Amino acid sequence: MATAGKVIKCRAAVAWEPNVPLMxxxxxxxxxxxxxxxxxxxxxxxxxxxxxxxxxxxxxxxxPTVLGHEGAGVVExxxxxxxxxxxxxxxxxxxxxxxxxxxxCKSPNTNLCDCSWSSKYHDIMSDPTTRFTCRGQPILQFMGxxxxxxxxxxxxxxxxxxADDAPLDRVCLLSCGISTGYGAAVNTAGVTPGSVCAVxxxxxxxxxxxxGCKNAGASRIxxxxxxxxxxxxxxxxxxxxxxxxxxxDKPISEVLAELTNGGVDFSLECVGNTEVMRxxxxxxxxxxxxxxxxxxxxVKDFSAKPIQLISGKTWKGSLFGGFKSKDSVPNLVCxxxxxxxxxxKMSLEQVxxxxxxxxxxDCIRCILNISK
Ligand code: NAD
Ligand code: ZN
Numbered sequence: 001m002a003t004a005g006k007v008i009k010c011r012a013a014v015a016w017e018p019n020v021p022l023m024x025x026x027x028x029x030x031x032x033x034x035x036x037x038x039x040x041x042x043x044x045x046x047x048x049x050x051x052x053x054x055x056x057x058x059x060x061x062x063x064p065t066v067l068g069h070e071g072a073g074v075v076e077x078x079x080x081x082x083x084x085x086x087x088x089x090x091x092x093x094x095x096x097x098x099x100x101x102x103x104x105c106k107s108p109n110t111n112l113c114d115c116s117w118s119s120k121y122h123d124i125m126s127d128p129t130t131r132f133t134c135r136g137q138p139i140l141q142f143m144g145x146x147x148x149x150x151x152x153x154x155x156x157x158x159x160x161x162x163a164d165d166a167p168l169d170r171v172c173l174l175s176c177g178i179s180t181g182y183g184a185a186v187n188t189a190g191v192t193p194g195s196v197c198a199v200x201x202x203x204x205x206x207x208x209x210x211x212g213c214k215n216a217g218a219s220r221i222x223x224x225x226x227x228x229x230x231x232x233x234x235x236x237x238x239x240x241x242x243x244x245x246x247x248x249d250k251p252i253s254e255v256l257a258e259l260t261n262g263g264v265d266f267s268l269e270c271v272g273n274t275e276v277m278r279x280x281x282x283x284x285x286x287x288x289x290x291x292x293x294x295x296x297x298x299v300k301d302f303s304a305k306p307i308q309l310i311s312g313k314t315w316k317g318s319l320f321g322g323f324k325s326k327d328s329v330p331n332l333v334c335x336x337x338x339x340x341x342x343x344x345k346m347s348l349e350q351v352x353x354x355x356x357x358x359x360x361x362d363c364i365r366c367i368l369n370i371s372k
Contacts (some may be wrong), residue, residue: 004077004087005031012066012149013097014134015142018058022067022148023357027139028303029151032079036153038131039089041370042176043169045070047176047249048203048272049296053125053142057299059215062124066132069095070369071147072172082156083297090162092175095143096319098326099147111324115157118319119146120300121328134320147175150370157247160329163337169367170343174332177204177365178343183321184268184294185212193217195265198256199239202230203358204268204365205294207237211342212321214238222264224252227361233319237342245279249303260285267291274302286311292346293317 008029013022032038037089050067066190085091095118099105102114114120117127126140131153133139146152162171181204185191196264197213199206202225213221214237223231223239231242241259245252257263263285269277281291281304291313309315309329335341 006077007031008151009177010150012132012134012146013068014064014139015054015067016064018054018060018063025134027066027132027134027149029149029153030133032077032153033125034080035063035082035156036079037082037085037091037156037159038076038078038130038151038153039073039093039159040076040151041071041073041147041149041211043072043172044068044365044368044370045173045177045204046358046368047177048205048358049176050295051355051358056297060125060200062126062140062142064134064137065126065142066146066152067142068148069093069143069145070172070176071145071174072166072168073147073370074168076151085156085159085161090164090166090168092160092171092329093145093147093152093154094158094160094164094325094329095145095176096325097144097155099112099157100222100326105324106180111320111322113157113325123202123323136221147370148368157326160326162330162333166333166337169369171333171336172367173204173343173365174329174336174341178208178341179323179329179332180206180294180318180321181208181210181268181270182212182341183323183328184270184292184318185209185266186216187322188318189266189290189292189315191216191218191266194219196220196222196260198222198224198264198267198280198283199234200224201295202234203270204225206268207233207364209268209270209294210234210237210239215340218266219259222256222259229361230364233364237282251279251282253279257281262286263289265289269293269295272297274300277302278304281308281313281315284313286313289313291315318353
């Protein structure tokens with residue numbers, strides 16, 4: 001490759017500070033160092049977490065940054081010590097790494113690799129070690145990935161090699177939203193055949209949770225969202241009942257309890273709202289109900305009455321659907337190719353438009369074709 005070992009100048013959408021539109025800039029991407037891989041990003045989804053950081057947290061730390069963590073691309077070059085990847089390989093960047101060496105990677109009970117940026121720099125959502133500069137300034141790499149750039153550099157522990165025939169503009173969704181929601185249902189909640197489930201929030205994460213409930217054999221799946229435009233898609237993914245909390249003058253947990261003779265077996269919060277987290281727990285049946293937090297928020301505490309847990313319910317959380325990332329993503333790609341996992345496509349090219357569409361709920365997932 002003519003570019004190997006050299007600095008690459010390319011375009012990226014830079015978030016200079018919180019709450020201002022992203023700017024298309026020319027950035028410099030340094031060559032990969034020991035154990036790193038430089039990737040030409042081909043497609044990226046826009047996940048709610050990309051909005052959360054600049055528009056909801058409003059913390060100046062973590063800026064300037066290049067957002068984006070739901071991408072797919074092709075290896076451009078590799079640094080010293082990288083033996084499992086070569087230029088031309090199709091890959092998916094992982095916001096959650098799998099080093100294979102730490103005590104968490106060695107445990108079958110968790111996917112939380114200790115070498116991930118998130119175990120050290122959770123509060124700024126970036127690893128301060130970056131290969132990006134723009135106008136003479138270092139630019140941070142959001143979630144260790146930064147897929148709103150034509151090129152990015154990622155440690156090999158946070159990259160999965162996938163099938164050569166995988167369509168990158170679809171499987172990029174397996175880099176975050178779809179794996180997260182799907183795994184939260186099948187792995188973390190452990191949805192059982194014949195069970196009754198409720199999914200709160202029907203973005204890509206919630207719809208994938210609906211799909212996970214369906215594939216795990218749930219007999220009834222309540223899809224809950226304040227935006228009724230989402231119900232049609234939820235039906236496609238397997239939801240059987242549809243509830244808009246705004247349409248009732250009592251809490252939706254009471255409505256669910258009445259409709260299900262005491263509450264659902266499994267509930268999944270896919271909004272990122274602490275009130276909804278509480279409601280999802282309260283919507284579970286006593287004795288064995290399991291509620292999973294999937295939505296991402298760190299700005300507020302949550303609360304619940306202790307009796308909710310004393311009565312035998314379980315409250316859990318899920319990061320990246322509980323999947324060990326490097327091992328699982330190639331299999332998830334295969335599951336997409338054999339039709340078990342459905343991925344939706346909507347293509348757009350302006351990052352700020354995609355963000356507005358997500359804010360208004362007018363699309364499920366926008367996928368940007370970065371390479372065009
Ligand atoms: P999204 O914005 O596309 O979807 C959120 C949905 O929630 C929308 O349909 C919205 O109408 C609905 N909603 C908003 N308020 C509601 C309420 N009070 N009751 C019911 N529904 C409500 O978001 P997304 O990309 O699907 O992500 C969902 C959440 O998952 C976000 O918080 C995101 O940060 C988080 N996330 C977590 C992980 C993880 O590993 N745990 C990974 C990716 C994303
Ligand atoms: Zn690890």
